[in-house]
Amino acid sequence: MTDRKTQLAANLAQVENRIAAACLAAGRKREEVTLIVVTKTYPASDVRLLAELGVRHVAENRDQDAAPKAAACSDLPLTWHFVGQLQTNKVRSVVGYADLVQSVDRSRLVTALSKGAVQAGREVGCLVQVALDAEAGGRGERGGVAPAGIEELGDLIANAPGLRLDGLMTVAPLIGEYAGRQHAAFERLMVLSTDLRRAHPAATMVSAGMSADLEQAVAAGATHVRVGSAVLGVRPRLG
Template sequence: MTDRKQELAANLAKVEERIAAACAAAGRHREEVTLIVVTKTYPADDVRILSELGVRHVAENRDQDAAPKAAACSDLPLSWHFVGQLQTNKVRSVVGYADVVQSVDRARLVTALSKEAVRAGREVGCLLQVALDAGESGRASGGEGSSLDGRRREAGGRGGVPPEGIEELADLVAGAEGLRLDGLMTVAPLTGEYAGRQQAAFERVMDLSTRMRRTHPAANMVSAGMSADLEQAVAAGATHVRVGTAVLGVRPRLG
């Protein structure tokens, strides 16, 4: 076993212990939580090692890095998740490899994803990215052709739809050809009433998920929690956690 494989195996084991302990503390079965390893900035060689170690879900946030990496690893039994803010001019490329887009936050993006999914003959899973700090950046700066887009612009630089926009956007995804509404995603907010209160933030998203599932019962995925706060996400009820640094190490600085 190479040094890097030993390192990743050890890190994965530690993360697995954390998830298992969090599940036990929350009275949940370990099988209820899926680990997604965020491989952004790391090479295809690391993705290949992770696959050998049993990882089945990986995530990327920049198409220019993800597309060649996914192509290099196309022989592996992996599900690829796109978790970054997605520009519409990148949608065609992302649809080529992403099984799930976790950062759906506006109507124009839904339209673009649907068009490219149909063109590619694929079904793409979609999570609505929820911004619990929506409004903190000030008033909306206009829309992209929909009231949804205007509200989304209030959500700050990391993207996301505010809670009051979920129902409309969920209906749009559910009715879009080539797309599948899978659930919700969030990042613990840095501003607003939930800043520094990760578990409360995640519990709020679980409440929003419960509400959305009254209309869309199959959309039961909740992606929340990262290396620093996966325990709080598991305690709140998240079905998926996105862990990067705790598995792969401190990230190289991007040029």
């Protein structure tokens, strides 16, 4: 366990240096960017070590893994983010532990989240997941709503009991005009964020960038980066 903590501490330090350097290059303050460590496929013991090392934001993408892990770590001062594609039949479980759901991409999910949050007596932060590879009216390869659908979905979240509209999230597209152009994709997300904030000034969160492209996200203006393998190592294969 000591070896694992040492390994995680070294990895965290490297990621921290990358974020700090990216902020410096972009003329931003380090505190403008929040690190979210994506702990999917890793055990609750790693989450505990990360908390000891000062991590305060963790993310999961599968409820069947996240729910027991969050329960085992419920005594820790953590903010839990759900970042995976979310089926409505998992919503009741997810709203029990997730402080933010970053992958909201359809009206039916908003309705389910609102109902679940009210029943749980919680306020759940929501990000509209934007698919920069989606045609108007469609959804992207990795989930998400087309840019043209942001305003309608954002309004729906903002007016839903138990929910709070916090901003936008994206995953760099693998296809379409932004494939291989992460910086351009993240700059486009920032433009969309500016548009959203005209109607919803408090929706300031912009979640973009992962282990491979966090620098591009910081350069574009992201407020949160989601880093997994650079902190925890190469993920075990899922069975």
